[in-house]
Amino acid sequence: MSLFALGLFTSPLAIVVMLSVVIGLLMILLFGYTSDQKAIGIAKDQLKAHLLAVRLYRDQLHVVMGSYGKVLRGTGRYLKLAFKPLLYVIIPITLLIVQLDRSLGLTAIQTNKPFLLTARVNNPQALDSISIDLPPEITASAPPVHVAADNEVVWRLVASQPGAYEARINAGGPNATEAVTKTVRVSSELARVSPERLRDHFWARMFSSGESALPDNSAVESISVDYPERNIPLGFAGYEMNWIWLFFILSMIAGFIFKELLGIQV
Amino acid sequence: MSRLCGGKSVRVASVFLLIAVVLSPAVAHAYAGPGAGFAVLSSFWAIFVAFLYSFYALMTWPFRQLFRFLRRRNAYGKAIFERAVILGFDGMDPELAERFMNEGRLPNLAKLRDRGTFSKLRTTFPAISPVAWSTFLTGVNPGKHNIYDFLACDRNHYLPYLSSAEIKGPKRHIKIGKYSIPFGKTEIKAMRKGTPFWHWLGKAGIFSSVIRVPVTFPPEKFQGVLLSGMCVPDLKGSQGTFCLCTTRSASDKFREGGVRVPVERKNGVCHSYVPGPDNPLAETAGHELRVKYEVRPEPAANQARFSVGSEKFTLKVGEYSEWLPIEFKAGLGFNAHGICRFYLKEVSPEVEVYVTPVNIDPGHPDLPISHPVTYSIYLAKLYGAFATLGLAEDTWALNEHVLDDDAFLAQAYGNHHDREQMLFDALEKTQQGLCTCVFDTTDRIQHMFWRYFAEDHPAARDVPKAERREVIQDLYQRMDKLIGRVMEKIDDKTLLMVISDHGFKSFARCMNLNAWLHQNGYLALKDGKTESGDWFEDVDWSRTRAYTMGLNGLYLNLKGREKQGTVDPSEAAALKEEIKQKLNGLVDPASGTVGITGVFITGNVYRGPYTDNAPDILVGYGAGYRASWDSVMGKVTAKIFEDNLKAWSGDHCIDPRLVPGVLFSSHKFIEEKPAIVDVAPTILKLFGLSLPSHFDGKPWDLAPQALATKTPEPAVAPAT
Numbered sequence: 001m002s003l004f005a006l007g008l009f010t011s012p013l014a015i016v017v018m019l020s021v022v023i024g025l026l027m028i029l030l031f032g033y034t035s036d037q038k039a040i041g042i043a044k045d046q047l048k049a050h051l052l053a054v055r056l057y058r059d060q061l062h063v064v065m066g067s068y069g070k071v072l073r074g075t076g077r078y079l080k081l082a083f084k085p086l087l088y089v090i091i092p093i094t095l096l097i098v099q100l101d102r103s104l105g106l107t108a109i110q111t112n113k114p115f116l117l118t119a120r121v122n123n124p125q126a127l128d129s130i131s132i133d134l135p136p137e138i139t140a141s142a143p144p145v146h147v148a149a150d151n152e153v154v155w156r157l158v159a160s161q162p163g164a165y166e167a168r169i170n171a172g173g174p175n176a177t178e179a180v181t182k183t184v185r186v187s188s189e190l191a192r193v194s195p196e197r198l199r200d201h202f203w204a205r206m207f208s209s210g211e212s213a214l215p216d217n218s219a220v221e222s223i224s225v226d227y228p229e230r231n232i233p234l235g236f237a238g239y240e241m242n243w244i245w246l247f248f249i250l251s252m253i254a255g256f257i258f259k260e261l262l263g264i265q266v
Numbered sequence: 267m268s269r270l271c272g273g274k275s276v277r278v279a280s281v282f283l284l285i286a287v288v289l290s291p292a293v294a295h296a297y298a299g300p301g302a303g304f305a306v307l308s309s310f311w312a313i314f315v316a317f318l319y320s321f322y323a324l325m326t327w328p329f330r331q332l333f334r335f336l337r338r339r340n341a342y343g344k345a346i347f348e349r350a351v352i353l354g355f356d357g358m359d360p361e362l363a364e365r366f367m368n369e370g371r372l373p374n375l376a377k378l379r380d381r382g383t384f385s386k387l388r389t390t391f392p393a394i395s396p397v398a399w400s401t402f403l404t405g406v407n408p409g410k411h412n413i414y415d416f417l418a419c420d421r422n423h424y425l426p427y428l429s430s431a432e433i434k435g436p437k438r439h440i441k442i443g444k445y446s447i448p449f450g451k452t453e454i455k456a457m458r459k460g461t462p463f464w465h466w467l468g469k470a471g472i473f474s475s476v477i478r479v480p481v482t483f484p485p486e487k488f489q490g491v492l493l494s495g496m497c498v499p500d501l502k503g504s505q506g507t508f509c510l511c512t513t514r515s516a517s518d519k520f521r522e523g524g525v526r527v528p529v530e531r532k533n534g535v536c537h538s539y540v541p542g543p544d545n546p547l548a549e550t551a552g553h554e555l556r557v558k559y560e561v562r563p564e565p566a567a568n569q570a571r572f573s574v575g576s577e578k579f580t581l582k583v584g585e586y587s588e589w590l591p592i593e594f595k596a597g598l599g600f601n602a603h604g605i606c607r608f609y610l611k612e613v614s615p616e617v618e619v620y621v622t623p624v625n626i627d628p629g630h631p632d633l634p635i636s637h638p639v640t641y642s643i644y645l646a647k648l649y650g651a652f653a654t655l656g657l658a659e660d661t662w663a664l665n666e667h668v669l670d671d672d673a674f675l676a677q678a679y680g681n682h683h684d685r686e687q688m689l690f691d692a693l694e695k696t697q698q699g700l701c702t703c704v705f706d707t708t709d710r711i712q713h714m715f716w717r718y719f720a721e722d723h724p725a726a727r728d729v730p731k732a733e734r735r736e737v738i739q740d741l742y743q744r745m746d747k748l749i750g751r752v753m754e755k756i757d758d759k760t761l762l763m764v765i766s767d768h769g770f771k772s773f774a775r776c777m778n779l780n781a782w783l784h785q786n787g788y789l790a791l792k793d794g795k796t797e798s799g800d801w802f803e804d805v806d807w808s809r810t811r812a813y814t815m816g817l818n819g820l821y822l823n824l825k826g827r828e829k830q831g832t833v834d835p836s837e838a839a840a841l842k843e844e845i846k847q848k849l850n851g852l853v854d855p856a857s858g859t860v861g862i863t864g865v866f867i868t869g870n871v872y873r874g875p876y877t878d879n880a881p882d883i884l885v886g887y888g889a890g891y892r893a894s895w896d897s898v899m900g901k902v903t904a905k906i907f908e909d910n911l912k913a914w915s916g917d918h919c920i921d922p923r924l925v926p927g928v929l930f931s932s933h934k935f936i937e938e939k940p941a942i943v944d945v946a947p948t949i950l951k952l953f954g955l956s957l958p959s960h961f962d963g964k965p966w967d968l969a970p971q972a973l974a975t976k977t978p979e980p981a982v983a984p985a986t
Contacts, residue, residue: 042650049647051315052640053695056491059473061327063695068317263576 012104012190012232016246019100023247024254027089032264035085040265043078050074082266097244102210104243106195106227108187109159114141116226117155117182119169124148126171126219133168137161138184151221159186171219180214182223196224341471342698344954346968348759349697351752352945353689354402354479354704355745356395357712357918359769360386360928366742374750378764378930382972386926388941389768391871392818392884393922395496395709396430398767398942399480404460405946405961409874411460413481414881415816416497416505418457422829424802424900426815428505430457430481430497433633435546445547445598454484454633459876461958463946464488464700470955473699475692478685480704483656485637492637493645493688495704496656500623501594501604501632502543506655508663509621511538522895523662529561529617536561536617540574542594542624543602555594555602565614572608581610586676589651591627603627605651609673620668622677625654645688652684659710664913671913674714675737679744682707686748693755700949705748711741712770716916720772724909749930756932761952766927767942773917775854776894776910777861779814779885780902786848788812791902798902805902808832812845812882815900817893817919819881820845842867842882849885854907861907863888864921886921893919933972940966 050070057063109115121127127146130153134140142156159165166181185193194210199221205213214220231240259266342348364384367376378384390398390408392415400413408414417426436450458481464474468489476482480496500506508524513536516526529538542555559574569582577590587608594602604624611618626635629646635654636642646652659678663669669677682705689703717726718734726734749764756762780798783789790809791798798804802813807823807830814820822838825831833841846865854861864886872880887893892910896903918925929940937944943963950957951965 045647045650049644052644052647056638056641056644057695058322059327059330060695060697061324062697064324 010190012230012243013235013246015190016104016232016243017250020247020250021254023093023096024251025258027093027251028255028258028262028264028266030089031085031266032259032262034088035265036081037265040078040081043074043081044265047071047074047078097247098207100247101244102194103190103192104232105230106193107230108185108189108191108193108227109225110188111159111162111186114156114158117157117167117184117223118152118226119171119182119223120150120152120221121171121219122151122221123219124151127151127153129171130220131170133170133179135165135167137163137186138165138167157184159184162187167223169220169223178215178218180218180220180223182225183211184225185227193225193227195227196222198222342953345472346952346954346973347761349756350700350702350761350763350949350952351693351756352700352702352763352765352949353749353752354399354702355708355764355766355928356399356480356704356706357709357768357770358742358745358764358766358928359712360384360766360926361769362738362742363928366739371739371743372746374746374753375764375930377753378749378762378932382762382933383929383931383935385929385935385937385940386769387765387929388939388943389922389925389927390942391866391868391922392886393768393918393920393925394817395767396481398927399496399704400458400460401943402765402767402945403462403464403479403482404458405463405943405958405963406460407872407874407943407962408880409872409877410960410962411458411874412876412879413458414879415819417816418879419815419819419821419881421821421827424805424807424813424815424828426801426900428457428497428499431455431483431499432457433499433503441549446549447598447600448546452633456484456486462486462488463950464490464492464702466950466955466958467700467953470953472953473696475696475699475701477688477692477703478706479702480656483635485634487637490637490699491641491692493642494635494654494656496706498626498635498654498656499633500625500655501602502541502624504623506623506657506660506662507541508623508660508668509541510663510668511617511619511621513616514618520662520666520668522665523623523660524666524668529619531617534562536563538619540592540606540621540624542592542604545596546600546602547596547598555596557592557594561617561619563613563617568613570610570613570617570619574608581608583610583613584673585610586673586680589625589653591630591651592624603630603632605654607677609669609677611668620663620673622653622660623655625658628652628654645691648691649684649687652688653681657706657710659706661710661714661914664714671715671735671737675711678707678710682744689752690755693752705745708741708745708766712738712916714913714915715741716770716772717913720774720915723772723774723915725911725913725915753932760932762932763945764928764930765942765945768918768922768927769925770916770918771889771920771925773892773910773915774890775857775861775892776897776908777854777887777891778894778897778901778903778906778908779820780897780900781904781906782849782852783812783814783820784902785906788845789902797904798900801900802902805900811841813900814885814893814897816881817898818884818886820883820885822882824882838882845883854891856907859890860888861891862886862921864923886923887919888921889924891920892917934969935966935972936969937966 050067053067054064119130121130132155138157138159140155141158145154163186165184167184168179168181170179182197183194185191196209197211197214198205198209200213200216232243232246233240363375366372367379390401394415396413396416397408400411404411413429415429418429420427432455434453436448436452438449439446440449464476465488467474474490476492478493478495482492483494483498485492485494506523509527510524511527511529513529513531525541527538527541529536537560539556539558544551545553545555562571564570569580571580574590579587581587589605589607592604592606605627606624607622609620611620626633628642629651631642658681664674685705692701715737717723719738780789788811790806792804792806795804810823811833812820812822822833822841823831824833824835824838846867849862850865851860852862862885866884868880868882868884927942944966947957947961947963947965
């Protein structure tokens with residue numbers, strides 16, 4: 001990402017704060033432009049009115065129960081009104097979050113720390129002939145483990161140098177021409193990672209893979225690297241938080257401030 | 267076709283993408299930005315809070331009922347009706363009602379007349395709304411509730427003040443730099459004394475919904491909900507100050523109720539402002555807060571685009587905006603919240619915009635206008651902003667030709683529509699107890715359109731008969747339809763009463779009573795003066811024995827009471843009798859008709875602890891006459907009688923015997939001469955409560971057949 005390349009934001013916390021504010025503003029603006037503001041205002045006001053009615057007429061059970069029913073109906077109406085802008089908002093923001101999650105949700109492999117690389121094949125026989133070719137900067141720290149029940153082979157690896165490396169999986173034995181690769185990113189800084197490489201499952205690849213599809217005729221169905229999850233230090237009392245929760249809280253706060261400033265009904 | 271196909275595939279792809287996004291289980295996909303996040307969170311919050319409230323209400327309801335039962339036994343145990351619905355139609359005239367009923371125009375009122383009660387309802391002395399409604403709600407004569415007019419007289423300064431409430435800002439201020447920060451609360455003192463009868467109902471556990479009954483500002487605590495009516499001020503603290511924003515230059519001021527504000531044109535954009543209250547942070551008075559706005563005239567389309575704060579809207583000429591919230595910012599976070607409507611009068615060649623008086627925002631009330639405070643907020647949230655000003659229909663603007671007939675009617679019926687909504691909500695919510703609502707529309711429209719109704723009114727002599735609109739007939743028919751809709755909502759356990767505080771008569775001739783007092787030697791002017799400006803500007807008090815202020819009251823300049831009193835208390839009775847003899851039967855020389863049909867010495871009319879605050883004499887004008895506006899405002903003119911050329915052409919501030927109100931009820935009462943003072947005791951009696959000893963009214967008895975059959979007839983459609 002250009003911002004990373006520019007080196008303006010190297011702290012994940014700063015990036016999340018900046019993104020939350022910008023996205024909070026953009027999403028509020030988008031919500032304002034794509035929603036029926038007047039109808040939302042009326043729906044919210046009526047909800048408040050029915051809530052007040054429960055208090056004002058608390059000794060009159062028919063009013064209390066009737067108002068509760070109206071609150072439920074009013075909530076449905078309000079959600080219905082919020083659904084249209086939701087349609088506009090949900091696709092870009094979901095795609096954006098998925099992309100950001102690859103940089104902010106996981107950390108790259110650290111040098112000299114073991115990690116697992118798992119290959120899944122489509123038939124048990126292929127397990128017998130599967131092998132891995134590693135670049136010189138990555139070495140296997142233990143023999144591969146075959147998990148026959150899951151058609152999986154797991155390698156325990158260690159990287160010695162930062163960088164992006166290709167691990168080559170040979171599914172047809174040492175002399176086979178069929179080989180597929182998986183990128184392994186080794187870095188101590190913020191880096192965009194792809195935890196899994198998949199065959200042609202478009203939606204699954206969209207949400208969890210950042211790499212091209214594995215060939216359809218390959219015996220290998222998927223290759224994954226267990227990048228550790230990233231928790232962002234909040235800078236006080238040792239608290240850490242997953243970036244998405246932090247983004248959720250901060251963008252809500254930013255959205256709340258911007259909706260008040262811009263006079264947008266949400 | 268290919269474009270269509272392309273569009274279709276994009277739509278299909280979008281739908282699939284959306285479904286994938288929504289159904290995908292990853293945590294990242296559960297959040298769709300702050301907008302949707304707020305929607306979801308606030309929905310759950312609303313449901314949660316509603317559930318908590320309802321659960322609490324449900325769980326505690328048996329205990330509360332038990333507590334009430336133990337304390338007061340069954341509140342409705344002795345009640346003849348479970349519910350009483352009282353509709354107040356301010357100024358509905360019994361003679362007109364009878365005439366229109368006989369013409370078949372008012373079928374629902376006729377139904378009430380035939381099955382229940384129709385009668386004249388004796389009004390108060392004087393027949394002025396705040397006086398009569400105060401008597402209605404307290405069950406006592408004005409000597410016990412202290413309201414004698416809209417205005418009361420400050421005897422030290424010979425100046426008027428609002429009779430119903432006194433609003434005082436905080437006493438202490440802290441000075442910081444250029445600001446003088448008020449410290450403490452605004453004091454609102456009710457000047458009306460006496461206890462509203464719904465207070466007694468509440469004490470017995472009977473719930474009341476009270477909407478827009480006059481002289482209920484400031485609202486008092488009781489068991490029920492109340493929205494204050496007549497006498498609620500606007501945000502400036504006045505009884506309604508409209509604003510005409512205009513590019514026309516004019517130096518003259520409006521005589522009544524309005525201000526002229528310049529509109530400045532610059533590059534095709536007009537800039538003006540809405541004047542607001544005085545800045546509470548200013549050290550001295552007179553620093554008016556303002557909200558600026560822009561108008562972009564589009565003469566070709568006969569419209570203009572408005573920009574008021576964050577609100578942007580377009581109005582055609584002759585069109586009103588909705589109620590718009592406006593915030594006057596004083597600084598340091600001190601804001602005043604109001605609402606107003608804009609009316610586009612003209613876009614070419616000049617630009618003119620009428621702005622209603624800035625009403626207190628019911629959704630954000632800076633002064634309490636309801637009990638509990640949340641009731642006005644509830645109504646504003648449920649139906650949108652509504653007029654809160656006591657005299658919300660801008661009669662002054664029509665009088666001053668700032669509004670025309672259509673614009674005034676649109677405004678009046680707009681307010682009326684809002685109150686109908688409130689009434690029907692109260693009817694739905696108040697299945698047991700009292701539900702009362704007063705509609706002012708009847709009063710305002712009769713005041714302003716009697717000129718078309720009367721045969722030869724000076725204010726409409728130039729209007730051919732064929733062009734005179736049947737505004738008053740239409741008004742009565744609208745009210746009848748309202749009755750019909752109310753009748754559909756009530757059952758045999760409900761008593762429906764329709765009452766008015768007074769009737770109506772033509773106001774064709776004005777009488778300046780101060781001029782009469784001057785010409786008859788009771789009021790003296792300063793040397794060399796033949797007339798006096800407003801509020802007795804040129805009156806020589808050292809030689810004045812009597813003066814008048816307000817609509818019917820005449821005051822002696824009494825030693826020891828007035829600051830410059832001249833009349834010895836021992837001579838007061840004789841002087842009052844002398845003035846009474848001279849005024850009673852006074853003939854208008856121009857027409858030969860009697861201009862004053864009754865003069866009443868208040869000591870003989872009122873009894874109670876506040877009679878000293880009353881005027882000394884009440885003047886009862888004859889039909890067709892009333893005090894001139896000049897006289898009301900303490901001005902002395904050369905002429906005593908004059909034609910009334912204003913749109914304000916009907917009135918009731920005359921001899922109270924000539925303008926009784928109406929009484930309709932769904933069940934028949936046995937009472938030959940019912941009076942408005944009887945309503946409170948009657949309602950208490952019907953709910954089985956004992957009457958407070960200070961009541962002046964007498965409860966009416968239900969006819970035996972009314973007790974036996976308490977089923978009101980269904981509503982019928984009005985004749986067309």
